[in-house]
Amino acid sequence: MADVEREDDVAAAVREADARGEPLLVLGEGSNVVVGDEGFAGLVARMAIPGIQVERAGDRVTVDVGAGEGWDAFVTRCVSEGWRGVECLGGIPGRVGATPIQNVGAYGQEVGESIVSVRVFDRTRGRFSTMDAAACGFGYRASVFKRSDRWIVTRVRFAFDRSGESVPLRYAELVRALGVRDGDRAPAHRVRETIVALRRTKGMVVSADDPDSVSAGSFFVNPVVDAAAVARVEAAAGERPPRFDAGEGRHKLAAAWLVERAGFPKGWGSGRAGVSRKHALALVNRGGATARELLACARAIRDGVRSRFGVTLEPEPVFVGCVWDEPTGGSGEEHGHQGE
Numbered sequence: 616m617a618d619v620e621r622e623d624d625v626a627a628a629v630r631e632a633d634a635r636g637e638p639l640l641v642l643g644e645g646s647n648v649v650v651g652d653e654g655f656a657g658l659v660a661r662m663a664i665p666g667i668q669v670e671r672a673g674d675r676v677t678v679d680v681g682a683g684e685g686w687d688a689f690v691t692r693c694v695s696e697g698w699r700g701v702e703c704l705g706g707i708p709g710r711v712g713a714t715p716i717q718n719v720g721a722y723g724q725e726v727g728e729s730i731v732s733v734r735v736f737d738r739t740r741g742r743f744s745t746m747d748a749a750a751c752g753f754g755y756r757a758s759v760f761k762r763s764d765r766w767i768v769t770r771v772r773f774a775f776d777r778s779g780e781s782v783p784l785r786y787a788e789l790v791r792a793l794g795v796r797d798g799d800r801a802p803a804h805r806v807r808e809t810i811v812a813l814r815r816t817k818g819m820v821v822s823a824d825d826p827d828s829v830s831a832g833s834f835f836v837n838p839v840v841d842a843a844a845v846a847r848v849e850a851a852a853g854e855r856p857p858r859f860d861a862g863e864g865r866h867k868l869a870a871a872w873l874v875e876r877a878g879f880p881k882g883w884g885s886g887r888a889g890v891s892r893k894h895a896l897a898l899v900n901r902g903g904a905t906a907r908e909l910l911a912c913a914r915a916i917r918d919g920v921r922s923r924f925g926v927t928l929e930p931e932p933v934f935v936g937c938v939w940d941e942p943t944g945g946s947g948e949e950h951g952h953q954g955e
């Protein structure tokens with residue numbers, strides 16, 4: 616394992632791993648990663664590139680940030696400087712360089728909306744390049760970087776409005792907690808504080824005092840389905856599922872709602888891995904659970920949701936040295952890298 620603190624270190628780590636014929640794993644804080652019980656047989660490069668450079672131009676500010684900077688501290692700085700664009704993304708663990716990978720989002724805001732470009736080491740071409748936002752292919756919790764090891768993110772360039780006000784707020788729970796109306800704005804610092812407090816009640820802020828925060832955050836992505844699938848879910852559940860317009864006649868369903876209605880309530884599972892007591896989407900390690908136990912629990916939930924509702928949940932974390940798409944009741948052999 617090596618800390619990479621400069622771009623030169625990144626190129627050196629790639630060369631070293633390639634020369635030895637070993638895989639390379641680039642890690643931030645590891646908060647969205649499930650590592651197999653056999654570990655990872657290769658070089659782990661821990662992203663630690665520092666630095667925040669700010670350029671002001673009128674009402675806009677451009678901020679160039681090293682991939683190793685802590686994400687939550689960066690959000691706090693943005694809010695305190697009056698830079699609008701990431702105030703809904705407070706309380707999320709990990710480092711800045713990890714945020715474009717899955718276009719981190721929460722409460723209706725996505726990091727890709729504020730990203731101008733991402734500087735990467737391109738392993739295919741063996742050189743650094745700068746990818747603008749369009750080239751990053753940002754989608755719902757997705758980008759070209761997700762589940763690919765071609766690019767290593769070394770810096771992220773953001774552009775923000777200079778404003779103490781948040782973006783318009785749409786999430787019912789947030790709007791309620793702030794005492795504003797749907798679509799209103801609120802002071803960005805209050806939005807950040809309120810969201811961090813909400814996340815804490817759901818075990819989504821990593822804390823030594825909270826056993827329900829020992830998780831990889833949401834384990835499943837909210838599924839985006841067509842109208843026929845929504846109708847099937849409604850028929851099976853006997854009630855209308857919460858759903859949100861996802862464009863092109865498609866609807867986003869709340870994975871947590873499906874999980875709970877399929878018989879996996881908060882606190883489910885009697886083993887060392889189970890559903891968080893605070894949020895049905897988080898799977899927690901209650902102490903000493905193996906990756907196999909965690910995956911068995913997650914697959915039981917996926918299978919239960921599929922047989923009840925006909926919807927297949929996809930996992931959100933990155934799997935290292937273990938695979939997700941193993942048939943249920945498989946041999947338990949979980950070596951090697953996950954494919955696409």
Ligand code: NAP
Binds near residue numbers: 720787832837
């Ligand atoms: P929630 O408020 O209980 O809502 C359930 C789901 O409904 C959310 O996942 C959200 O989708 C969707 N939703 C609610 N209001 C919506 C609206 N006005 N428009 C579109 N979609 C809406 O959700 P929660 O689980 O407590 O999470 C709150 C926010 O934090 C969510 O945005 C969630 O994604 C984010 N979060 C992410 C992680 C992670 O590990 N990635 C962990 C915790 C929370 P979206 O998820 O698409 O926003």
